[in-house]
Amino acid sequence: xxxxxxxxxxxxxxxxxxxxxxxxxxxxxxxxxxxxxxxxxxxxxxxxxxxxxxxxxxxxxxxxxxxxxxxxxxxxxxxxxxxxxxxxxxxxxxxxxxxxxxxxxxxxxxxxxxxxxxxxxxxxxxxxxxxxxxxxxxxxxxxxxxxxxxxxxxxxxxxxxxxxxxxxxxxxxxxxxxxxxxxxxxxxxxxxxxxxxxxxxxxxxxxxxxxxxxxxxxxxxxxx
Numbered sequence: 001x002x003x004x005x006x007x008x009x010x011x012x013x014x015x016x017x018x019x020x021x022x023x024x025x026x027x028x029x030x031x032x033x034x035x036x037x038x039x040x041x042x043x044x045x046x047x048x049x050x051x052x053x054x055x056x057x058x059x060x061x062x063x064x065x066x067x068x069x070x071x072x073x074x075x076x077x078x079x080x081x082x083x084x085x086x087x088x089x090x091x092x093x094x095x096x097x098x099x100x101x102x103x104x105x106x107x108x109x110x111x112x113x114x115x116x117x118x119x120x121x122x123x124x125x126x127x128x129x130x131x132x133x134x135x136x137x138x139x140x141x142x143x144x145x146x147x148x149x150x151x152x153x154x155x156x157x158x159x160x161x162x163x164x165x166x167x168x169x170x171x172x173x174x175x176x177x178x179x180x181x182x183x184x185x186x187x188x189x190x191x192x193x194x195x196x197x198x199x200x201x202x203x204x205x206x207x208x209x210x211x212x213x214x215x216x217x218x219x220x221x222x223x224x
C-alpha cells in the first residue's frame with residue numbers, strides 16, 4: 001500500500017494535465033496564452049469542487065465506491081482525449097483542430113478532474129492514514145510521501161517528450177494505468193469506512209480474501 005497507492009495517484013496523469021494543461025490546449029487549437037490559462041483556471045475550480053464533494057460523501061458512500069467511480073470517469077476522459085486527438089490532429093501531429101474540438105478537450109479534462117477530485121486526489125491520503133497498523137504508520141506514511149514526490153518528478157520531467165513521441169497515445173498510456181489501478185482497488189483495497197484505527201488489522205486485513213494470509217491476530221501486528 002505504501003508503494004502502490006501513491007504511485008497510482010501520479011500514474012493517473014493528473015499533475016501532467018495540471019502542469020501542462022495550458023500547453024496542451026494551445027497545442028490542440030487553443031486561441032492564445034490567455035485562453036489556455038483561463039482553461040487551466042477552470043480545471044482548478046472543477047478539481048476543488050469535486051474534492052469538496054468527496055469530503056461530503058466519503059463517509060457515506062465509502063472509499064472503494066468513490067475510487068471505482070472516479071477511476072471510470074478518468075478512464076472515459078483519457079480515452080476520449082486520445083481518440084479526439086487521433087481523429088483531429090492525426091498520427092503525424094501536423095493537423096489542426098477547431099474551437100469545437102478544443103472545447104471538447106477542455107470538457108474531457110474537466111471530466112477527468114472530477115473523477116480525480118472525488119477519488120485518487122484526496123482519498124489517497126485518507127487511505128494512507130488508515131490502513132497502516134499503529135506501530136508501522138510513521139514508516140508507511142514516510143514511504144508513501146517519498147514515492148509520491150519521486151513519481152511526480154519523474155512524470156513531469158518526461159511528459160512533454162512522451163507527448164511528442166506517442167502523440168495521442170500518451171493519453172491511452174495513462175488510461176491503461178487507470179485500468180490497472182481500478183482493478184487494484186477492486187481486488188486488493190479493503191473498505192476502511194467506519195473501522196477504528198486500532199482494530200484495522202483484525203477487522204479489515206484479517207478478513208480480506210487475499211491479505212488475511214499475511215496477518216495475525218496477535219498484538220495487531222503483521223507477520224513478516
